[in-house]
Amino acid sequence: MKWSFKILIILIIVLLFTTGCWNRREINELAITLAIGLDTTMDGQYLVTAQVVNPGEVASEGGSGSSSVVIYQATGETVFEAFRKMTREAPRKIYPSHLRILVIGESLAKEGIGKPLDLLFRDWELRSDFYISIAKGMNAEDILKVPTTLEKIPANHLFDTLKVSEKAWSATSSVTLDDLIADLVSDGKQPVLTGIEAFIKGNEEAALSKRNEEMIDSPARLLFDGLAVFDKDKLIGWLNEKQGRTYNAVTNKVKSTVVNISCPKEGKAVLQLLKSKAKVKGKVKNGKPEIDIEFHREYNVGEIECNIDLTKPETIDKLEKIEEQRATKMFEQSIKQVQEEFEVDIFGFGEAVHRADPKAWKKLSKNWDKEFEELPVNIKVEAKIRRIGTVGNSFLKELK
Incomplete structure (x- = not known):
């Protein structure tokens, strides 16, 4: 009987806390x-x-x-x-x-x-x-x-x-x-x-x-x-579009995209971006902040509209150099335009400086918009073409 009474008391206590779906919505x-x-x-x-x-x-x-x-x-x-x-x-x-x-x-x-x-x-x-x-x-x-x-x-x-x-x-x-x-x-x-x-x-x-x-x-x-x-x-x-692409590249939000580049002599080539990784590093020299960005990007050849031989390694090297120059120029111009036109840090450069030198950041953060406007940004782009598609050279070469 004692055990039955104890079990009954436990059940009553449990039931008190079992209120069901009191806030249910049909x-x-x-x-x-x-x-x-x-x-x-x-x-x-x-x-x-x-x-x-x-x-x-x-x-x-x-x-x-x-x-x-x-x-x-x-x-x-x-x-x-x-x-x-x-x-x-x-x-x-x-x-x-x-x-x-x-x-x-x-x-x-x-x-x-x-x-x-x-x-x-x-x-x-x-x-x-x-x-x-x-x-x-x-x-x-x-x-x-x-x-x-x-x-x-x-x-x-x-x-x-x-x-x-x-x-x-x-x-x-x-x-x-x-x-x-x-x-x-x-x-x-x-x-x-x-x-x-x-x-x-x-x-x-x-x-x-x-x-x-x-x-x-x-x-x-x-x-x-x-x-x-x-x-x-x-x-x-x-x-604008170029500034938006730069913002996504710097903040590592790029999943994939395509870019048009000029061939070594004439015509166009299209590269499909497979992977993009940006490493943003901040530093403070003599009280002045500075940013270094390294971009590592991998591509496939998506389209060829020029007379080049993709079977030669030197051709791939030339295309990689052309893309590195194109991307570097776009990133530099877009970042500079944002600094001059908007004067607000959308890239997270302040966070990079904070990580690199927390003590210096306490002073810099008080007037960061002004610091951002004049902030030197050093950019390095490494482009690698991994594949050229299911065919080698374009059939357009045979037509010519």
Whole structure:
């Protein structure tokens, strides 16, 4: 009996701590939100746009003719208030736990993105693995209202496009919330975000309707273009393509890309970049900071449009030297342009100096923007061509 009584007491205690799913959410009570847009209004409020999945349209095989997503919008003095105001229109609570992409309007980005990001960083229901992009020259709401092809859900289209573009083309960069916050609070590096634009040709009404999805040459397209430069949390300008490629190369974000180079005599050759590694080292000489960058890059020959013999080792050596000179020139010019035009350290050179000489950094960090503007950057590029493709010399040589 004593043992039975003890077991009963233990069971009662365990039951007290077994409360079940007290905070459970039924799926039919939630509006699954895959994309969010943040803008500012004329009177200084936030305009929040939520791209919500239409479950009936996504689940049905043939589709009912309705859109696969629904747009809900609300304004408020804070982002949280705007989200709650959406319940006046949406039959379900906005649920952003599966968020794929956050788009911030350019006007809001220029005012500052720190305050509106606080809710997204603080909310325990929100995962931080979504991508963040800046609507280039337009509002975020305009981006989220464009129907897309290939993917039924525009948010998935944007997420996958940025992911593929980052791997295949080195002028874009996918940034998550954690990455952005880390750059915002860093002493030696400023944030950079990929820009996104909407191109609409012809009839705007047709472009923004479901018919846009059904056309081969759709009149409305979304395009990731340019990298947005920030000073703390405020947008101050845009990098061009060469500057964007340089930024990704220096920060080791390049997965793959292609580059055009001149052949030794005439014509063009195309190299496919397979691997890129940058070693950034900082140093302080006589109180002045300096940066050394060593690039180690590996290539395949992707295309030949000139009369050269790829079977000769000296030809490969010449192509490697040409690429080293091209890359060195582009990196030097782009870094210098960023120093002169933006005067903010987006490359993380301050972090490199901090690692090399923490004591000197304490003094340098007080006026780092000025130091960065005049910072000497020494660049060395090593290019290696590993393979020339499935054939040797081009058949174009035989045609000539």
